[in-house]
């Protein structure tokens with residue numbers, strides 16, 4: 001086999017993403033949807049698959065899925081249908097999963113990503129609705145299925161509405177895949193239809209990745225990568241897997257179709273070594289559920305009531321606040337951050353860029369240190385606006401403001417209160433400052449002469465002396481002005 | 490048309506049924522009859538005829554998203570052959586299609 005130089009290899013990635021919907025009740029029964037809890041305390045005859053029980057569709061799950069389809073520019077099926085996917089695995093007590101097969105709720109969508117290398121349009125093959133499985137604990141051996149002695153099943157999650165979103169193989173780098181997942185997460189969050197927490201499994205990503213020599217018609221051996229538990233992991237796992245496949249091809253090796261597991265710690269993927277079967281799920285229309293027909297008016301009403309999506313928000317922010325794309329990307333990445341920024345910018349009313357800088361440079365640092373996110377922050381958006389206002393008015397210096405922010409972060413007090421409590425207010429009384437400035441000039445005659453002779457950079461030294469004498473409370477702008485006037489040649 | 494022993498074995502495996510030789514012969518004949526019947530329908534010209542997915546002319550049967558009481562853990566596990574720590578205990582999972 002000839003060895004291909006690296007530049008002739010190309011990568012193809014497609015994603016399959018599962019999103020648990022944040023409905024109150026399960027997909028086909030009234031059991032509560034929640035995370036965790038005592039095992040098997042949220043089950044009933046329907047989600048346990050007991051004989052004689054019948055599923056009834058949760059209408060909100062249909063609405064939420066349709067909203068996702070609309071957000072991904074899909075065509076919404078006039079008629080859709082549930083199907084049975086038959087397989088034997090104890091995480092599904094019925095021995096089948098109710099899903100959608102031939103007639104999913106939404107198909108043929110697309111999403112445009114603004115990547116570093118320009119815009120990429122990613123096809124969305126389908127968006128369908130199904131039910132989630134329960135959770136298994138494998139007991140004995142290493143805790144993996146293969147060498148366990150038995151398994152324990154908890155069906156609290158079984159029957160939770162789950163949306164599957166499948167993309168076309170239109171992604172060509174790990175970074176694009178990571179961006180797609182980040183954008184999807186932001187969209188679904190903006191829609192308010194899921195809490196999209198990857199660490200809790202309400203957003204799950206599997207990827208198919210193959211590398212082939214450029215110009216070849218056939219795709220390379222498709223490798224499915226699983227267990228990517230954060231958006232960052234998606235990037236890391238696919239970068240690693242792409243590199244592994246490239247190296248193998250460059251070394252003249254043949255790649256095999258397989259499923260590989262990403263290890264968060266090592267940053268590598270390893271073969272799951274399961275036997276590869278052509279699964280025969282024997283899909284057939286679910287006899288216990290009737291078709292769903294989406295009336296045009298209903299779809300249009302949903303379309304009209306969609307909340308603002310991240311892409312629209314980014315455009316608006318650029319226009320309204322004139323923010324650079326980098327800042328916009330950071331602030332628009334989560335619904336909570338976006339709402340927080342908007343509230344602060346509105347309360348402030350001035351140059352929104354200042355608010356952005358305080359959030360990104362200072363507030364995020366404090367949040368990171370405390371290990372909490374913005375929703376748990378004691379500082380309200382209007383309080384940050386208040387702090388920036390005090391700096392604008394010259395009541396406190398920028399440096400003092402950072403200290404004030406630290407206190408506000410701990411107590412949730414207003415900036416003005418903290419300033420008063422800590423006696424931080426800048427001395428802006430000209431009469432008081434005048435005396436100190438005179439003293440400093442008298443004590444530093446050489447420096448004063450330099451300034452008089454036109455060496456204006458020496459003013460900084462004198463300002464520093466004044467600040468020291470006042471314990472940092474003098475308004476430096478005012479001090480500089482006073483010095484300039486007094487030492488004017 | 491016609492179903493052979495290998496097809497019977499495949500279907501039996503998918504359905505997790507252990508059939509003995511007599512049962513396999515009987516199933517082969519019965520499945521053959523069923524497929525023969527389906528074959529007569531397939532011979533008809535059905536272009537443009539919508540598949541009947543449901544005998545009832547019903548669509549959009551749904552319920553509002555409301556929580557109803559669940560079973561208690563002990564009730565949920567009542568008919569479980571084995572339970573442990575509030576969970577259903579099942580035999581070792583052997584991955585097979």
Ligand SMILES: [Zn+2]
Pocket residue numbers: 026029030031042043044045046047048159
């Ligand atoms: Zn239930």
